[in-house]
Amino acid sequence: MTAVLPSRTPAPERPTGGRLIDQFEYGLDAPICLTWELTYACNLACVHCLSSSGRRDPRELSTAEAEAVIDELQRMQVFYVNVGGGEPTVRPDFWHLLDYAIGHDVGVKFSTNGVKLDRARAEQLARTDYVDVQISLDGATAEVNDAVRGAGSFATATRALENLAEAGMKDFKVSVVVTRENAGQLDEFKALTDRYGAQLRITRLRPSGRGADVWDQLHPTQAQQRELYQWLLANGDNVLTGDSFFHLSAFGEALPGLNLCGAGRVVCLIDPVGDVYACPFAIHENFLAGNVRDEGGFQRVWQSSELFADLRSPQTGGACTKCAHFDACRGGCMAAKFFTGLPLDGPDPECVQGYGETALAARDAATVTPKSHIDHSHKGPVRGQPTLLGMPSIPKAAPARICDESPLAGLDLR
Numbered sequence: 001m002t003a004v005l006p007s008r009t010p011a012p013e014r015p016t017g018g019r020l021i022d023q024f025e026y027g028l029d030a031p032i033c034l035t036w037e038l039t040y041a042c043n044l045a046c047v048h049c050l051s052s053s054g055r056r057d058p059r060e061l062s063t064a065e066a067e068a069v070i071d072e073l074q075r076m077q078v079f080y081v082n083v084g085g086g087e088p089t090v091r092p093d094f095w096h097l098l099d100y101a102i103g104h105d106v107g108v109k110f111s112t113n114g115v116k117l118d119r120a121r122a123e124q125l126a127r128t129d130y131v132d133v134q135i136s137l138d139g140a141t142a143e144v145n146d147a148v149r150g151a152g153s154f155a156t157a158t159r160a161l162e163n164l165a166e167a168g169m170k171d172f173k174v175s176v177v178v179t180r181e182n183a184g185q186l187d188e189f190k191a192l193t194d195r196y197g198a199q200l201r202i203t204r205l206r207p208s209g210r211g212a213d214v215w216d217q218l219h220p221t222q223a224q225q226r227e228l229y230q231w232l233l234a235n236g237d238n239v240l241t242g243d244s245f246f247h248l249s250a251f252g253e254a255l256p257g258l259n260l261c262g263a264g265r266v267v268c269l270i271d272p273v274g275d276v277y278a279c280p281f282a283i284h285e286n287f288l289a290g291n292v293r294d295e296g297g298f299q300r301v302w303q304s305s306e307l308f309a310d311l312r313s314p315q316t317g318g319a320c321t322k323c324a325h326f327d328a329c330r331g332g333c334m335a336a337k338f339f340t341g342l343p344l345d346g347p348d349p350e351c352v353q354g355y356g357e358t359a360l361a362a363r364d365a366a367t368v369t370p371k372s373h374i375d376h377s378h379k380g381p382v383r384g385q386p387t388l389l390g391m392p393s394i395p396k397a398a399p400a401r402i403c404d405e406s407p408l409a410g411l412d413l414r
């Protein structure tokens, strides 16, 4: 593991009382936001996919290995896991693993583009406790959504929403990545979500995976960030945001949600081949802490990895510590800084005070922005593949050799 963070003093003991956020900074015995991407396979080819998904990785965890991970999560008392991908429901054993997790006291919240959520599956989900579903939608209209997620994807997602609503499913979510194209549709998203009796969840576009290729073009402008902040102040109590927008708290009043980068402290990712990263938006070897197949499994990685110990140590805010808004914003998102080539102890590229833009402009012409070593993007055209108007064609990195063999073997992509 390569050291990625400025050097720090050794980690002190986690405080046993006081504010929760102070305890979170020192890490917990088990993650509270564990994301598990079950597969890199996906029927779509969204332009901003954070994990560059498309083709299945033949090294994917087997059913038995996935069950062993769930057993471990049960022992660690991880109460729920965020399951994603790729498109998790194209794994033939997805429904079995869902039942297995729930049967072992691990609740499941899964994200899907809706491709498999027909009436029968919706009714099955409505009958199941401890399961939550998030349907991804990146435009409140087909025109805006399909430009990013592909032709027909709006119709697929809204059909799934209809099926869930008609089946009587409670508390399902519509999950939106806020972009320059849809930032003006927040009220429409809210109305659409209310229509299905669902809840709106909005997240930040990070320059991770294929998102790095379109971030310059799609990330919200400064004016849109301010409007988004005002909108969240007015509507935030009924909208989920996770840790997405705490950098906006530098505009003034703190927003609801986790106001802290939880990477490696309360957040981590298990990827389809069992690699454990500090955060779902940090799929890069610098943030790779270990693999669940290693001796000691996930628990050992979470509790003993050198990288996570480093992330849980007191951090310097670097240039940000001079900022009057540091307590609210804490320098923003580690992954956003890393994948735009900015120092991790400096301002976020979307710093609302404008310091991020200055830092981006001041990057050396020779700066090479880090790229993930993982890319499972489809090699050929995909039905309905999105094309952003005015976008330059995106050069594809040479695919990992391992993915050239039977990339979709055993998967039902209907």
Ligand code: SF4
Residues within 6 Å of the ligand: 206, 243, 260, 261, 262, 263, 267, 279, 280, 281, 282, 332, 333, 334, 335, 336
């Ligand atoms: S790196 Fe960014 S996305 Fe990841 S946990 Fe930190 S703030 Fe959240």
Ligand code: SF4
Residues within 6 Å of the ligand: 247, 250, 319, 320, 321, 323, 324, 325, 326, 329, 330, 331, 332, 346, 347, 348, 351, 352, 353, 354, 355, 356
């Ligand atoms: S300078 Fe740093 S702490 Fe201040 S608002 Fe910008 S990112 Fe946040």
